[in-house]
Amino acid sequence: MDVVSPDLNSILPDEIMDTEAMAMEEDPPAETPAQSSHSAPEPAQVPMETEVPEIVSLCPATTPMQKTEALTTLTATDSTLCSISAGTQLVVTSSSSAGPKMATGTSAVTTTQPSSPVVGQSIAKLSSPFTPTSPANHQLIINKVAADGKSPGTALLKQEGQKLLVTGLSKMGQPIVLALPNTWSKPATSQGTGVDMKPQPTQFKVVSAGTKPVIGVQAVSSANQLLGSSSPLQAQQLKTVQITKKTPVSTAGPMITKLIITKALNNKGLTSQATVTPMVTGRVLTQSTPVTPPRTITIGETISTMPQSLSSSSGSKMAISPLKSPSKQILTVQQTPCTSPAKAGSSQSTAQTVKPVQAVAVGGVNTPQFKTIIPLATPPNVQQIQVPGSRFHYVRLVTATTGNTVQAVNTSTTTNPSTIQPAKPMVMNTAAVRMSVPIVPAQTVKQVVPKPMTSAAQVMSSSQTQQRLIMPAAPLPQIQPNLTNLPPGTVLAPAPGSGNMGYAVLPAQYVTQLQQSTFVTLASSSGFSAPSSIQSQARLPLNGLSPSETTSRPRKPCNCTKSQCLKLYCDCFANGEFCNNCNCVNCFNNLDHEGDRLNPVAFKPKIGKGKEGESERRHSKGCNCKKSGCLKNYCECYEAKIMCSSICKCVGCKNFEESPERKTLMHLADAAEVRVQQQTAAKTKLSSQISDLLTRTAPAISSSGGKLPYTFVTKEVAEATCDCLLEQARKAERCNQPQAMAERLILEEFGHCLRRIISSAAKAKTDCSINC
DNA sequence: GAGTTTGAAACT
DNA sequence: CAGTTTCAAACTC
Numbered sequence: 001m002d003v004v005s006p007d008l009n010s011i012l013p014d015e016i017m018d019t020e021a022m023a024m025e026e027d028p029p030a031e032t033p034a035q036s037s038h039s040a041p042e043p044a045q046v047p048m049e050t051e052v053p054e055i056v057s058l059c060p061a062t063t064p065m066q067k068t069e070a071l072t073t074l075t076a077t078d079s080t081l082c083s084i085s086a087g088t089q090l091v092v093t094s095s096s097s098a099g100p101k102m103a104t105g106t107s108a109v110t111t112t113q114p115s116s117p118v119v120g121q122s123i124a125k126l127s128s129p130f131t132p133t134s135p136a137n138h139q140l141i142i143n144k145v146a147a148d149g150k151s152p153g154t155a156l157l158k159q160e161g162q163k164l165l166v167t168g169l170s171k172m173g174q175p176i177v178l179a180l181p182n183t184w185s186k187p188a189t190s191q192g193t194g195v196d197m198k199p200q201p202t203q204f205k206v207v208s209a210g211t212k213p214v215i216g217v218q219a220v221s222s223a224n225q226l227l228g229s230s231s232p233l234q235a236q237q238l239k240t241v242q243i244t245k246k247t248p249v250s251t252a253g254p255m256i257t258k259l260i261i262t263k264a265l266n267n268k269g270l271t272s273q274a275t276v277t278p279m280v281t282g283r284v285l286t287q288s289t290p291v292t293p294p295r296t297i298t299i300g301e302t303i304s305t306m307p308q309s310l311s312s313s314s315g316s317k318m319a320i321s322p323l324k325s326p327s328k329q330i331l332t333v334q335q336t337p338c339t340s341p342a343k344a345g346s347s348q349s350t351a352q353t354v355k356p357v358q359a360v361a362v363g364g365v366n367t368p369q370f371k372t373i374i375p376l377a378t379p380p381n382v383q384q385i386q387v388p389g390s391r392f393h394y395v396r397l398v399t400a401t402t403g404n405t406v407q408a409v410n411t412s413t414t415t416n417p418s419t420i421q422p423a424k425p426m427v428m429n430t431a432a433v434r435m436s437v438p439i440v441p442a443q444t445v446k447q448v449v450p451k452p453m454t455s456a457a458q459v460m461s462s463s464q465t466q467q468r469l470i471m472p473a474a475p476l477p478q479i480q481p482n483l484t485n486l487p488p489g490t491v492l493a494p495a496p497g498s499g500n501m502g503y504a505v506l507p508a509q510y511v512t513q514l515q516q517s518t519f520v521t522l523a524s525s526s527g528f529s530a531p532s533s534i535q536s537q538a539r540l541p542l543n544g545l546s547p548s549e550t551t552s553r554p555r556k557p558c559n560c561t562k563s564q565c566l567k568l569y570c571d572c573f574a575n576g577e578f579c580n581n582c583n584c585v586n587c588f589n590n591l592d593h594e595g596d597r598l599n600p601v602a603f604k605p606k607i608g609k610g611k612e613g614e615s616e617r618r619h620s621k622g623c624n625c626k627k628s629g630c631l632k633n634y635c636e637c638y639e640a641k642i643m644c645s646s647i648c649k650c651v652g653c654k655n656f657e658e659s660p661e662r663k664t665l666m667h668l669a670d671a672a673e674v675r676v677q678q679q680t681a682a683k684t685k686l687s688s689q690i691s692d693l694l695t696r697t698a699p700a701i702s703s704s705g706g707k708l709p710y711t712f713v714t715k716e717v718a719e720a721t722c723d724c725l726l727e728q729a730r731k732a733e734r735c736n737q738p739q740a741m742a743e744r745l746i747l748e749e750f751g752h753c754l755r756r757i758i759s760s761a762a763k764a765k766t767d768c769s770i771n772c
Numbered sequence: 773g774a775g776t777t778t779g780a781a782a783c784t
Numbered sequence: 785c786a787g788t789t790t791c792a793a794a795c796t797c
Contacts, residue, residue, distance in 0.1 A: 562791065568781055569791050625779065633794055634778045 557582035565589035566596055573597070607640050622647035630655035631665055713757065721753040 563569040565587045579589040628634040630653045644655045654661040728749040732742035
């Protein structure tokens with residue numbers, strides 16, 4: 001059985017099979033890895049984009065439904081093909097067999113050419129039957145396959161922005177983070193690293209050759225579908241630009257990291273303009289020391305799709321978004337330091353621990369630059385996977401056991417157990433994450449038995465106890481919905497005979513909670529360095545909304561009664577989410593009725609990119625308000641915090657740039673927000689002060705300081721003191737003492753009581769010091 | 773919380 | 785495409 005039948009190419013959606021772009025752009029032979037300037041044909045008109053600002057996307061400037069293929073290394077003997085979202089399939093292949101040509105103990109790094117052994121192997125692997133014993137070099141392929149409905153399983157995939165976040169492990173346990181921009185479509189200008197940024201549908205492959213510490217990231221033109229073909233020629237057909245990095249250093253073993261991008265992504269939906277120039281491509285942002293080298297290679301370009309001076313001074317309606325500029329695409333790859341590709345072949349690299357690093361890529365031409373911070377500090381046991389079209393982040397919970405020779409979670413070689421690191425995240429974030437997903441309390445995960453897999457189903461050969469991301473090993477329509485529509489908190493139990501591994505698929509919102517609480521119990525390895533990683537990730541600006549805007553607005557539960565939550569009336573359904581903790585009646589928006597949830601149109605984002613000359617964000621259809629003046633949440637434009645555009649059919653619209661009403665509302669809203677922030681800050685400060693006070697006043701007994709514990713003034717002590725004082729008052733009264741004398745007696749008694757309290761405290765302190 | 777208003781979605 | 789109905793959220797009281 002083949003991993004993917006060759007005919008899958010024929011059913012690839014346009015977003016993937018952007019043959020137009022591909023035709024325009026002849027695949028450069030691998031001999032020109034660093035080739036950069038391929039102008040992709042740019043659509044005259046930009047289609048409405050997905051939900052706005054996508055931070056990171058694999059596919060450049062593609063339409064919201066950009067198809068992305070990611071190939072990452074995984075576990076040895078793992079072969080998995082998994083359809084992740086509409087038209088997206090994850091193909092995970094990996095084998096423990098070392099690449100024959102890469103197998104030398106010392107890494108000879110090779111600047112891999114498309115026809116080079118590495119690529120050839122990769123292709124061979126892909127074409128090879130999808131079996132656990134596949135000789136493939138630890139490869140994980142995320143292959144996007146048809147979303148046109150021809151592939152039954154892919155029909156479910158939501159077309160809203162590609163949200164693909166793939167985490168994998170390099171063999172060396174090095175976290176590799178790939179964040180490919182959504183708008184990354186411009187002909188890449190290879191800079192230094194020689195990354196070819198070609199706008200085309202792509203497969204991204206992160207290849208780790210068997211025992212060789214070679215990690216390759218390849219973007220393979222979808223036209224050159226590797227799957228189903230074993231011909232080495234295809235390798236040559238790849239437009240490949242490779243970044244071969246080798247970390248000179250350690251004895252642990254040579255480490256070569258190659259970034260191969262053979263084809264840029266689909267440029268559909270790209271609003272590339274003549275004035276737009278590619279921004280940064282293949283730039284190495286940071287390089288660290290060889291010892292702990294978090295290396296960040298940013299491959300990305302920020303393309304200005306819109307003139308920024310669109311705001312008209314006239315009173316006419318202008319679709320100018322008052323919001324922040326959407327983020328631009330960024331590809332960030334953490335790698336081990338590499339002195340130079342030329343030296344790569346001779347130096348050795350070590351298994352390196354990548355420190356949590358924030359890769360900040362700032363780019364942009366003609367537009368305000370938008371910074372995207374991609375936190376890389378993910379607990380080694382958590383691998384994040386974001387499924388395109390899905391608004392959930394999925395994480396793989398890995399019980400990594402260092403030292404094991406065969407680590408399913410570790411890519412690359414199995415020959416050197418000592419080099420195996422706990423699971424490190426490799427993240428491919430391909431699209432915006434809708435931050436409006438409800439941050440619900442951690443709930444008990446539901447144990448379900450995964451649907452039976454076909455012969456192509458993944459095979460986990462490891463006998464270790466691991467929790468791993470479940471990935472269909474074949475384009476299994478019946479499994480795909482599970483991946484794309486799994487409700488939050490779903491845990492897929494291992495199938496019978498698959499060992500004692502568990503499969504956990506969790507929305508990202510649970511990750512933080514897991515990190516803070518239960519996750520600790522799930523993770524066996526140390527290295528919880530950055531609980532903020534995922535949180536930070538969640539802070540990535542999405543949909544044009546600031547992190548605070550997105551995170552602070554969890555989705556409200558719906559109250560649908562008649563629509564069965566299967567129509568766009570249902571906000572949950574409209575956002576591609578399962579109903580969770582809703583008040584709906586007769587809800588079908590759940591896993592049990594996933595078949596009924598098929599409604600590709602439903603998931604078409606309402607907010608997308610506008611045409612040239614208009615705001616970058618606008619309603620795809622325009623509103624039709626008549627009475628609200630588009631200044632209430634009835635208006636979808638206003639609700640989305642965007643201004644009405646020319647396509648709106650609203651009457652009496654006041655939601656435009658120069659509208660005084662809108663300005664007033666915005667001003668009020670800002671003022672309210674400021675108040676909220678101030679209140680929050682005040683509360684925080686007060687809480688901090690209280691905490692500090694308690695800390696300082698609490699158990700001073702054990703301390704060497706002279707403070708006495710306030711806890712000595714217990715209720716009983718206070719009552720006794722009061723009794724004493726009252727008694728003095730009564731005594732003065734009985735003796736007909738004047739009030740002044742009575743007060744004096746009371747005060748003296750109070751002083752006496754106080755001295756006794758202090759004395760008792762001091763005595764207790766002394767006793768404690770002696771006894772302790 | 774009930775009732776009203778509103779506009780998108782669905783339907784014809 | 786236009787008009788109508790249905791629906792659920794937003795809003796008001």
